[in-house]
Amino acid sequence: MFAFDGGYDPGQASHTVLLELRRTIERHPAVQHASGEPPGQFIRVVATLDPVILGSEADEGTLTLRWYAGETADADPEFAFHYNESSDFDCGWHHDPNPHVDGWTHYQERLSADDDYEYETVSFDTLQPVPLLWGILDRLETRLTEH
Amino acid sequence: MTDKSGAELWKEHQSAFDRVRAVAVTVSEPKPADWIAEQAHVAGNTARDHLRRLVEMNVLRTTTGGTATRYEPDPLYTRMQALRDLLDNRTRDDLLELRGNLQEQVEEWQTEYDADSPSELRERAAHADTAEATREMRRTAND
Numbered sequence: 001m002f003a004f005d006g007g008y009d010p011g012q013a014s015h016t017v018l019l020e021l022r023r024t025i026e027r028h029p030a031v032q033h034a035s036g037e038p039p040g041q042f043i044r045v046v047a048t049l050d051p052v053i054l055g056s057e058a059d060e061g062t063l064t065l066r067w068y069a070g071e072t073a074d075a076d077p078e079f080a081f082h083y084n085e086s087s088d089f090d091c092g093w094h095h096d097p098n099p100h101v102d103g104w105t106h107y108q109e110r111l112s113a114d115d116d117y118e119y120e121t122v123s124f125d126t127l128q129p130v131p132l133l134w135g136i137l138d139r140l141e142t143r144l145t146e147h
Numbered sequence: 148m149t150d151k152s153g154a155e156l157w158k159e160h161q162s163a164f165d166r167v168r169a170v171a172v173t174v175s176e177p178k179p180a181d182w183i184a185e186q187a188h189v190a191g192n193t194a195r196d197h198l199r200r201l202v203e204m205n206v207l208r209t210t211t212g213g214t215a216t217r218y219e220p221d222p223l224y225t226r227m228q229a230l231r232d233l234l235d236n237r238t239r240d241d242l243l244e245l246r247g248n249l250q251e252q253v254e255e256w257q258t259e260y261d262a263d264s265p266s267e268l269r270e271r272a273a274h275a276d277t278a279e280a281t282r283e284m285r286r287t288a289n290d
Contacts, residue, residue: 008175016225017173019232024169027160039245040233073175128186130169134160135153 011041013069017077017129018042021065024130028137030054031063043068051085055145058085063140067129076104077127081136088112091143093122093136109143154188163189167197168206172225177210177217 022045030053036042044066051061068078082092091109100119108117166187184194201207208221
């Protein structure tokens with residue numbers, strides 16, 4: 001989170017968060033494996049899931065976690081937690097500047113890669129990475145059970 | 148929409164201590180115990196106990212100044228975690244390749260920015276050999 005000399009380094013702060021998110025997501029029963037990329041300075045963590053445990057009928061699923069801590073220590077982070085599965089359905093919860101909704105926070109989904117995304121404004125109770133991850137895992141299970 | 152059931156899911160899979168640790172090591176600025184308690188869904192006293200232990204373990208450190216004690220990750224612990232991840236998940240060859248790539252990048256930056264800063268000088272002093280030398284070592288090691 002903090003550079004060795006006490007200054008703020010966004011790359012290092014993002015890496016620290018993604019290391020913790022990787023450690024955390026492996027505690028979820030649907031997650032088979034999670035790894036960070038690229039080595040030493042993660043910009044994303046990719047988790048391989050068993051979609052059946054989350055209520056889907058697809059054979060394979062991944063959840064990709066992207067996290068950028070922001071230019072300064074008090075800036076809001078930019079992130080995307082995006083789910084893809086072998087059925088071609090994909091969906092994600094994002095927090096970044098975008099032309100689709102007012103504000104940063106939104107949910108987007110499409111039934112197949114040929115469709116356009118549908119966007120929806122959403123809100124989160126927290127922007128802290130670990131509680132946010134559990135909230136999104138819960139929403140993902142709800143979505144896949146309904147799907 | 149609230150994340151109440153997300154909190155329940157979290158509690159089911161991570162202990163109070165894990166939740167306090169996970170919140171405290173990912174704050175971007177020092178935070179007081181009550182704030183961490185709320186984020187981690189634990190009682191204030193529970194959070195304070197766990198935070199004290201995490202400070203004793205050198206995972207966190209406290210900041211001085213202000214009225215309430217505030218907590219932030221210990222930068223040395225953070226750096227150790229990053230190093231541990233590199234060492235645990237990679238072979239010696241992988242690490243040498245990574246080092247070669249990183250050095251190459253640094254060299255590109257040095258050329259690109261014509262850098263002549265103290266940090267660049269420290270970088271040169273600490274790594275006398277070049278990316279080519281690292282790759283050569285790796286080739287030799289594989290022969």
